[in-house]
Amino acid sequence: MRKIILSTESGADLPGDLAEKYGIQVVPMHIIMDGKDYLDGSLPVQDIYDYYERTKKIPSTTSTNAHEYQEFFATIRENYPDCFIIHIGYTSKASSSFQNAVIAAEEFEDIFLIDALNVTGGLAAIVLYAAELLEKDPSIEPERLIEKIEAIVPKARLAFIPGSLEFLKAGGRVSNMASLIGALLKIKPCIELKDGKLMPTKKYRGKMGGAAEKLLRDYLTEFDINREQVYFIYSIGLDEKIKQRMDELAEENGFRNIRWIQAGGMISTHSGAGGFGVAGLEH
Structure with a gap:
């Protein structure tokens, strides 16, 4: 065989x-960071954020x-x-x-x-x-x-809130003006995969904790996700209290298995620190 x-x-x-x-x-x-080409996974994700803090430049991919x-x-x-x-x-x-x-x-x-x-x-x-x-x-x-x-x-559903609009802007997902307004009004865009394209769909106001909870509730309302498994995605910097709350909500909604996935270098370069997302398969 x-x-x-x-x-x-x-x-x-x-x-x-x-x-x-x-x-x-x-x-x-x-x-690509500081003119050097790194294989994704060969450097700690924290180095990407440290580089940004030091230079205010966002690596490319x-x-x-x-x-x-x-x-x-x-x-x-x-x-x-x-x-x-x-x-x-x-x-x-x-x-x-x-x-x-x-x-x-x-x-x-x-x-x-x-x-x-x-x-x-x-x-x-x-x-x-x-x-x-x-x-x-x-x-x-x-x-x-x-x-x-x-x-x-076509049954795989992903939605996430980036941790930084600056990082999202660098990836070409939102305009400069949208990024500026979002930062001023504390608006957090929800990004979803639509026909393979990353599309901003909803907007959430306020802090990440509240936005993450609204995202999960909207996600479970919109999609008939198989309760056997849900995946939560986070980028470094997401508050542990938010993780605990997401676990509670997943259990309340009948998910039998919950798996947290840390965003690697490639994804973190586009989402920024402290991002949150959810993925699962529809029935």
């Missing part, structure tokens, strides 16, 4: 223990390039000869990474690519759904597994 290997990018913020548990291969994206994907896929094949590779990628609507994977995959056989049209915890939810299916049925045919993954992609 030929083995199936799952892979994704660092922008999924897949917790290391789960990547190891399921044998999921993760290729790093890039963070770049996708995994085609050559890196070729090496990545080749290494998987060396470690797992004759395997099938199913790569579940970061949304093609916000990065060239998926297209670079497509280019690299042309050099190989039996590599299947799925555009998750999602990022961070939304992407992780899809990848972990696939990993659990594979764990339950290791003999599943690749085509059948791909069908199931592709069917769940």
Whole structure:
């Protein structure tokens, strides 16, 4: 029986223990800071925020390039000869990474690519759904597994509140004026994935604690999320009291499993410190 290997990018913020548990291969994206190129995951996220505090400059990010994907896929094949590779990628609507994977995959056989049209915890939810299916049925045919993954992609829902409008502005998600007004009025935009694009949808006034609670309530009202699992995403700096409150609300709403995911360098560079998000899969 030929083995199936799952892979994704660092922008999924897949917790290391789960990547190891399921044998999921993760290729790093890039963070450009102070003229230097860092592989996502190779430097502490706190360094990004310290750099901003020191220089008032926000690092930029770049996708995994085609050559890196070729090496990545080749290494998987060396470690797992004759395997099938199913790569579940970061949304093609916000990065060239998926297209670079497509280019690299042309050099190989039996590599299947799925555009998750999602990022961070939304992407992780899809990848972990696939990993659990594979764990339950290791003999599943690749085509059948791909069908199931592709069917769940439109059911993955992600919403988050960035910790800093300055960081969000640097990523091109809001205009300068919107950022200025938001800061003055203490408005926190909710960002959601719509057809693979990061779109500002709602606006919340006040402190992060209240905004996070409103976000979660709106999210659970809008989407029929499977109560088996919910993922909470946070960037460094989110108050522990907010985390405790989100856990309480999740339990009150019948979630059987709650998993916190720390935003890595790639996502933190766009969200800023103290951000909060929620991801799950609809029925």
